[in-house]
Amino acid sequence: MSLRASSRLLLGCHVYTSEGRDARVIASLRDACAAQRGVVLASSFVDAPYHRSSYTLVSGSAEALAAAVVNVSRAALAAIDLSAHDASHPRLGAVDHISCHPVPEDLGWGREDIGKSSGGGSSQNSNSGNSSCSDGAAAERTASAAAAGPSGREEDAAALRAAASLARDIGGRLSSGRGALPVYLYGAAHPRGRRLADIRRSLGYFGATDAARHAWRGALAGSGDLSPFPPDLGPCAADARSGVLTLGAAPWIVNFNVPMETGDMAAARRVARAVSERGGGLSGVEAMALAHSPGVIEAVLQAIAAAAAREGLAPPRPGGAYVIGKLPGEVAAAARGAGL
Template sequence: MDFNNSNKKEKTKSMKQQSMLLCCKLYISEARNIAALEAIERAARQNPETVIVNKFKDCAYNRVGWTLVSYVGHDDTGNPIYSPLQQTVLAMAEAAYEAINLEFHLGAHPRLGVVDHICFHPLARASLEEAAWLAKLVAADIGSRLQVPVFLYEGAHPTGKPLDTIRRELGYYRPNYMGSQWVGWTLPDILSVKPDEGPTMVSQARGIAVIGASPWFATYNVPIMSTDVSATRRIARMVSARGGGLPTVQTLGLFHGEDSTEIACVLLEPNQVGADKVQNQVELLAAQEGLEVEKGYFTDFFPDIVVEKYLELVSVD
């Protein structure tokens, strides 16, 4: 046996895997049930080829986001045929549905399901088309095997339908409890909008999921030292592109704990309109309302750091 040739092939395979990476951001509607979160993370670690590079937990929002990375494998013609992320994300979703009941969920962040949002991003030399390929596979798995309605968006949707459009159609942005909280399932059990995968009948214990593929976005939250959520929402709207503010910025004004509110921002093109512009605009508008603003924070790393952490963790393993 030619061990040198074998080692060379393994090295080439490893180099390809490191340069063709996909990232999954997985958001679960739970942050207070430690046993449930541990079960989900055990499921994630069943496949050592998938790496958790970040976890962001917010108990006020009752929401956790995981950032997962792995490689994508191709056939001889260059078409994607395999990624460990597919089975890892499915295992995490299955564990989440077994451990969490949406009927008993209460939090200050909007959600439509236990597995609320899954987004795939290309990293390194991978493409958006490869991220979309994986998003559609995972959506089909969750829809058919776990019997949860799934709505696709952006790169995974046939017409590129935006995430916020789908959410608006489904009432995602409207609090259903005390004007500031989201609790249980209050939409009809039979959806009026046909999902892209899975049944039209919704389990109140599981809700629905939205799954998509997109270029990298950043999430940046700005604390407002006030419980006046109406004022925070006014500021949030004026900062957002939809409200005539900063282009490619989406915002939500939310309660965050007992003595503060927060503007949760999605920066769709963070290299063009970044956190500094958002922070400055929030501070300017808050001053007009007589409100104090704290320095904002990101809930995840940027792509180059995500890749760096993945490679470090893989080399350790």
């Protein structure tokens, strides 16, 4: 896997927001993404049923990329009221998740390979007077130990450390000042390499569902007190309008959806669990079944055909699986096309 589009390391950030229906807000977020010089909005993805949108920004400058991510995040926080949000996709914040990555040129497989086989990659009002219940300095001092890349190559490890430093910079800015967010770090940005799924599980991300209509009610309802599971950065209380932010660094992650033509949510969840690492399936795969539209449940997973058959479900439609956003080679090409 090549990590460099040129002699200069490219870094990318995926910013996931809890807005997928208001065209005016979505346009304003795209404009905010494009406002920073030296940063390219490589792709955006809007999912109205999930009421969610994502934006992939890339740059050869960590400083410029951090500024762009903070800019679009603050625009989203000003425009989105999480307390009025209603959708089937889980979320923890108005700006729900930011992930930082080195941008590889090649994963060894492409968009045309999705759905052909079972293998491949896998994939979610405070003020400055509020007290913090975290030690950002401790995270800064020790996170380098968690930033070694899985390949063991020094180039890969150095690139991942750069992504981790970028994530901590973004987290420091968004967790302080007016409108400070509680920030939970994961992956190489966290001192012990904590997993994103573990944060989400601790905050009720996977469990707060209205089963009658497959709608996610919100795991942070109530007082917003986060002291039982304090954030790494920022205030210990979640504002109902903005929620919390999960933020981390990892090797590039591909998110994709596989439509399953069934209304049996319980069966779809069993399929998702069967192919996930947590359920004894494929290493590195995280999967979740969600109601997307009537009669269609989407599972962000792979290798589902055999598990679906065991549940008596029809296999996914040929060509039905789709990537959310762009693959890293496409992102690198967009960056090169913009002169980065």
